[in-house]
Amino acid sequence: MNIFICLKQVGSRDSVLRIAGDHKWIEDEDLNFEMNEPDAFALEEGLRLKEKHGGEVVALSAGPSRAASTIREALAKGADRGILIEDDRFAQADALCIARALAAAIGKEPHDLVLTGLQSDDFGFGQTGVILAELLHLPHATIIMEVKAEGGRLSVKRELEAGWFQNVSMSLPALLTIQSGINKVRYATLMGIKRARKKPLVVYTAGELGVDMNASQAIRRLYLPRKTKQTQFITGSGKEAAAALIEKLKFEARVI
């Protein structure tokens, strides 16, 4: 199976976010970057499918040059080769633009299965996978908790809402968006990190692939959300805060 895993590099979850002076984006230089966590589950699922069925795992990303480190991480975990579609504008690009870039790269090669994470930690569109399926003319299923491949067909367990599930089948090639928690992701070994340095990583520019970089949506203003409730903040040492909280819950909120 030729398996393509789409990865995004995002600011780490514990990054401090500072809104940039023009209120259109955040101060990028404040951020530490890491693999988008939901994508790590897609990578793991792809590696497991390769171990079971053979073939190749290709890790790809559309991003600025820094995204190469996320592809290297995937190579260290066991992906066979990487593709970076490089353009600084991808850092703030919408899902349609990113999907166009991924489709241009994947479309050049034979592909049986394309996997993406559920959504990104930064924009949180939750759309890139489904758009990519449409652009590549692939059948798709989303929020997947189990993948079985047999005889050119896929059978997947799709998560519905409120604890319900559904099995869906389709023929390959196909695209799946993987639900976080489907598997336990592996860590890269020292040997893996060493091997990754020798694995091929092809870099295309967006121009080389003819990617339409026109944005379909734009941030007009970025701002801190307004609180919906007036939160009473309780300060002091652990002991003081605990005592004050219990007072409030007993005599103000009257819930204990």
Added chain:
Amino acid sequence: MSVLVVSEQTGGVWHKMSFETIAAGAETAATLDCPLQVSVIGSGVDGLAAEAAAKRVSEVVVIDDPVLADYTPDGFAAAVRQIVEQLNPTLVLFPHTYQVRDFAPKLTAGLGKAFLSDVVGITVDDGELVFVRRLFQGKLNAGVTTAGDAPYFASVQSGVFRADAAADGEAPAPIRKLDVVIDPAQIRTRPEAPFQEAKGAVDLTAADIVVSVGRGIKDPENIPLAAELAQAVGGELAASRPICDNGWLPLDRQIGSSGQTVSPNLYLALGISGAIQHVVGMKGAKTIVAINKDEGAPIFEIADYGIVADLFEVVPALIAALKE
């Protein structure tokens, strides 16, 4: 100019967010001073169409086709595409459900359009639609505009608009059946009947007090600390999704869009950031307490009482004080 709300039902039962989305559509249609249309899609949906027509809407359009009895992304994207082509609305609003996440991006990509997913507000500024989206897991808001001409497409986050704000009309709205052609051969996925995993023994919805843990608990070895607090305060222990994904607590203790929805008198959130997937499952709690190291955590937006601190300093003190 018009606003179209794409409602959602499964097997003749409404998705509750359908009426929240009708409320959102009504508000925007009033601002734009234009008609509000609602589509009902499925097989055997006459009864639901009549219920939608009882609301204060301009028109209900129906696609009733056996091909649409079971949801498939190919079938539903094709159906909504034909509705949009026939009605040519200015704005198409969806509820932000798992189903919409599955087919709406396909529909909009096919039309070369942007899809503003999971919006928490819609405003009109100088004749331009501005959508409010939450970025960076709810830590920041963004006012977003889309390029190009109408139709514009957006989905509305759960709980932002109130279903009961979708007012009844004075007289039933007209219902129109649309003729669409959906070729069964273009449906490439085969869905089976939905099922539930073995139902858990824990009914968190009945609990008066819920003590819930998130990523901040750091290690499975720390779960007993939260359990001790739950016991001391007389509540049930629950968790956000990552904790159950890791197997630190069983799935039947998960709160949120993929778990249980609770509205206890007291909800104690320990090390929970407050991602929307979690918040939809607990924001109905009467009193919410959040203990989190990160003062920017979105959970503090909905908390009545907040303690910005290391939970490992506060929780043992809480347990000790409660046991006194």
